[in-house]
Amino acid sequence: MNRPSVLRSAEALYVLTVAALATTGAVRGTGWPYGVAIALTLPCGLAATVLVYGGYAALKGVGGLLLTATRADGSDAAWLTAATGTLDVALFTAAAVANVLLLERWRTQPGGRVPPWHHPHAARLPPMLIAWWVLVVAALGGNLAYWLRRAVPVRRAFSAEHPEEWAQMGSREQSFPGPEGNRILVWHTVTFILLIAVGGVGAAAIAGKF
Known part of the structure; x- marks a missing residue:
């Protein structure tokens, strides 16, 4: 072969x-x-x-x-x-x-x-482009932290009102429980996608693709 x-x-x-x-x-x-x-x-x-x-x-x-x-x-x-x-x-x-x-x-x-x-061409990667992606990753982390913090009172209320259902949930389901948790998750998803889109557009602009 x-x-x-x-x-x-x-x-x-x-x-x-x-x-x-x-x-x-x-x-x-x-x-x-x-x-x-x-x-x-x-x-x-x-x-x-x-x-x-x-x-x-x-x-x-x-x-x-x-x-x-x-x-x-x-x-x-x-x-x-x-x-x-x-x-x-x-x-x-x-x-x-x-x-x-x-x-x-x-x-x-x-x-x-x-x-x-x-x-040799790897050294030509603009420092500004690296800094931009570091900023985007930091924004994604901040976005996650913000919506998780918004979900804290929702989790507390849900666990108090539905203790049996709460006890049967996995950790992933407990992150955004109930209808209010789903709404927070929708907003989190929307902002997540927007940040990814902004990151790509910004990187293309910095690289001179626009």
């Missing part, structure tokens, strides 16, 4: 392994397969993780306005579990494919045997 065939086989095995890990995590509802998938898909896995987090919030927040997002025992409804599991598998598989494409592009470029982070 020649070298290109071996590389293609290794790439396919890599993507299938990541997809299998994400599927295992989705089916069993355990966290360790996701952790391994994140580690295997770096650097694109970081973006996938952010999208998984934002995707769950969007599905529960928006979908919760039309369908019941939780069961009587406080766990996620079947449609939400299926939707988030499918989204997780798709995103981590896409991250693995993106890594393969990035590696292929690096290998086929002149001077591609030099790691991208050691390439």
Whole structure:
């Protein structure tokens, strides 16, 4: 078997392994397969993780306005579990494919045997662009902290009014319980998406793409 065939086989095995890990995590509802998938898909896995987090919030927040997002025992409804599991598998598989494409592009470029982070052109990344993304990440963290703080009185009221249902909820469901929690989650999702959009537009402007 020649070298290109071996590389293609290794790439396919890599993507299938990541997809299998994400599927295992989705089916069993355990966290360790996701952790391994994140580690295997770096650097694109970081973006996938952010999208998984934002995707769950969007599905529960928006979908919760039309369908019941939780069961009587406080766990996620079947449609939400299926939707988030499918989204997780798709995103981590896409991250693995993106890594393969990035590696292929690096290998086929002149001077591609030099790691991208050691390439002479890497030093040309504008410091302002780095600072911008640091600011965007800080804003995302602040946005999360703000809405979690807004949800504190909602959690307290819900736990006092519905103690049995509260006791049966998982930690994820307890973050934004009840109709008021769903509304907070919707606003959190909207601001999350807006910040991501502003980050991309701002980065493109700084890089001179506009």
